[in-house]
Amino acid sequence: MDLSFIRRLVAFIYTLILLLFIGFGFCYSNEVKYEYRENTVYFSNYWKVNGRVITFPYENHEEFTMTNTLPTVYGDQMLVLRVYYDSFEVAIDGEVILESRDNLLFGHKTNIGQKEIWIPLEYSYTGCDISVTIDLQDSLYGSQLTEGFITTRSSYGIRQMQQNIPSIILFVVFSVTGVLEMIVAGYYIVKRTALIRKLTFEALFYAGAFSIISAQWIINETRIPFVIWGHMTGFSILNIIAFILMPMMFFELSRALFMRIGKVDNMIDGIIALAIVISCFLATIGTIEWGTVVYVAHAIDLLVMGMVGYYSYTTVKDEQKAHVSAGIAIANFIFLLFAGIALVQYINHIDYNYLLVVIIDLMIFIMVQVGLIYRRIGLNVREEKEFAQAKVYAYTDEMTKLGNRRHFYAIVDDYEQHKLPKDLTYLALDVNRLKYTNDTLGHDAGDELLIGTAECLRRAFNTSSTCTIARMGGDEFAVLLVANETELNRRLFNLKHYLSHWRGKYIDGISISLGYASVREDSYATVDTLAKLSDERMYEDKKKYYEETGFDRRSPQ
Numbered sequence: 001m002d003l004s005f006i007r008r009l010v011a012f013i014y015t016l017i018l019l020l021f022i023g024f025g026f027c028y029s030n031e032v033k034y035e036y037r038e039n040t041v042y043f044s045n046y047w048k049v050n051g052r053v054i055t056f057p058y059e060n061h062e063e064f065t066m067t068n069t070l071p072t073v074y075g076d077q078m079l080v081l082r083v084y085y086d087s088f089e090v091a092i093d094g095e096v097i098l099e100s101r102d103n104l105l106f107g108h109k110t111n112i113g114q115k116e117i118w119i120p121l122e123y124s125y126t127g128c129d130i131s132v133t134i135d136l137q138d139s140l141y142g143s144q145l146t147e148g149f150i151t152t153r154s155s156y157g158i159r160q161m162q163q164n165i166p167s168i169i170l171f172v173v174f175s176v177t178g179v180l181e182m183i184v185a186g187y188y189i190v191k192r193t194a195l196i197r198k199l200t201f202e203a204l205f206y207a208g209a210f211s212i213i214s215a216q217w218i219i220n221e222t223r224i225p226f227v228i229w230g231h232m233t234g235f236s237i238l239n240i241i242a243f244i245l246m247p248m249m250f251f252e253l254s255r256a257l258f259m260r261i262g263k264v265d266n267m268i269d270g271i272i273a274l275a276i277v278i279s280c281f282l283a284t285i286g287t288i289e290w291g292t293v294v295y296v297a298h299a300i301d302l303l304v305m306g307m308v309g310y311y312s313y314t315t316v317k318d319e320q321k322a323h324v325s326a327g328i329a330i331a332n333f334i335f336l337l338f339a340g341i342a343l344v345q346y347i348n349h350i351d352y353n354y355l356l357v358v359i360i361d362l363m364i365f366i367m368v369q370v371g372l373i374y375r376r377i378g379l380n381v382r383e384e385k386e387f388a389q390a391k392v393y394a395y396t397d398e399m400t401k402l403g404n405r406r407h408f409y410a411i412v413d414d415y416e417q418h419k420l421p422k423d424l425t426y427l428a429l430d431v432n433r434l435k436y437t438n439d440t441l442g443h444d445a446g447d448e449l450l451i452g453t454a455e456c457l458r459r460a461f462n463t464s465s466t467c468t469i470a471r472m473g474g475d476e477f478a479v480l481l482v483a484n485e486t487e488l489n490r491r492l493f494n495l496k497h498y499l500s501h502w503r504g505k506y507i508d509g510i511s512i513s514l515g516y517a518s519v520r521e522d523s524y525a526t527v528d529t530l531a532k533l534s535d536e537r538m539y540e541d542k543k544k545y546y547e548e549t550g551f552d553r554r555s556p557q
Contacts, residue, residue: 108286113233181208400454408470445506513542
């Protein structure tokens with residue numbers, strides 16, 4: 001009998017019993033018939049504009065005055081009107097009691113944070129006529145007066161928390177899991193594991209960042225933070241920045257999952273990042289309104305939806321046998337569908353309804369996409385835990401401390417399970433005159449020549465997150481990395497500089513022969529064909545070296 005299954009079954013039943021005990025306290029106590037009165041009165045009815053009763057939501061492109069009669073009110077209450085406004089004025093029985101004031105940010109006028117009117121009330125206002133003159137914000141998506149109620153600030157906060165329990169739960173879950181994901185992913189990224197494994201942890205890192213940013217956006221959409229702490233402007237800016245960063249983080253996550261590290265992908269990534277920084281900077285100095293940043297966010301949403309949809313389509317098309325990748329692609333399609341629905345609802349100004357769609361969408365994201373990431377990571381981490389010590393000896397060249405041939409081909413196997421990146425480059429290197437050094441200066445000098453070459457290779461290439469360096473045997477080395485032509489040429493220039501200036505106990509300067517080949521030259525190339533072409537070019541370079549220097553490869557002179 002499977003004892004582990006029995007333990008899990010007992011734990012499940014035990015947990016279920018405890019939950020039932022808790023449920024009894026809520027459902028079968030006589031307290032269920034009693035409710036504490038909250039000092040809140042809905043006040044969205046019987047408002048009039050030009051003598052005609054209006055209904056909420058109400059929209060008017062011109063400045064308008066609406067009137068009503070206050071019920072019994074008290075000194076600790078306030079009238080809350082949910083409306084995006086440019087200016088307002090409030091009068092009781094014709095006497096002005098409150099006016100809006102210009103909202104300044106770094107000395108520049110802005111309407112950010114002008115999303116609610118809070119009107120303090122007094123008992124003497126009971127039964128009085130109230131008139132509110134409002135000039136709505138000019139928004140591309142429209143601006144409406146959506147709700148009115150009389151409440152205390154504490155009751156308002158309690159009301160918002162009760163109405164947004166799913167959002168609060170999601171905020172806590174996303175914040176905690178997001179922080180943990182970023183910590184775990186950051187640890188393994190720093191370890192510089194293989195490219196496929198590294199990109200998986202990068203995906204987890206961006207999933208964590210996406211979770212934290214989404215949590216901030218969701219909790220600010222509930223209005224709970226500024227109801228409790230105030231600072232409506234600050235929380236509104238935080239909300240907009242979180243909103244514009246969400247598609248960027250999702251794009252980064254998708255790039256890592258689908259291994260999209262080509263030149264075009266990097267360019268689009270840079271455009272998105274630059275658009276976010278520039279739009280937020282212009283809004284901060286007052287050149288544009290913060291509402292314009294929301295338009296930029298929606299443009300980025302559409303761009304990211306298109307790119308991730310393309311990634312998903314090509315993955316399903318090209319890797320039909322790769323079930324994990326196909327699963328991620330399908331999850332992305334579902335996520336993008338719900339995100340599109342929520343975006344349409346937001347644009348149509350359906351107040352708060354889009355939040356439910358967003359929550360469902362994000363839960364799908366957590367359950368499916370992040371689940372698949374954890375599945376991939378679980379396999380990698382378990383493998384590393386079981387074979388970590390063995391790999392240190394089996395995959396490391398003892399003299400140079402680089403990876404050895406076995407390690408190099410393990411990385412090659414990782415690559416060959418997927419379509420090779422466009423900028424994948426194979427470099428074959430051979431140290432010149434190792435035999436001469438051994439014969440004339442001794443094997444200690446020969447060892448120093450190899451160790452110095454390894455050190456120069458590390459300095460030139462190890463700053464790349466996609467680089468693998470290995471000693472293939474004797475005086476042969478190989479490098480595998482993803483880099484465009486500009487980056488590759490820069491690293492090769494640095495390598496030659498490090499080699500020519502290297503100084504050791506026996507050796508002054510190191511000479512190598514080098515050849516390389518890239519997938520850019522042949523989109524159907526395999527790592528094996530790249531290796532053969534690199535070797536051919538390396539031997540041509542070695543032949544040229546001996547012809548130019550006049551050295552005899554077989555002579556100790």
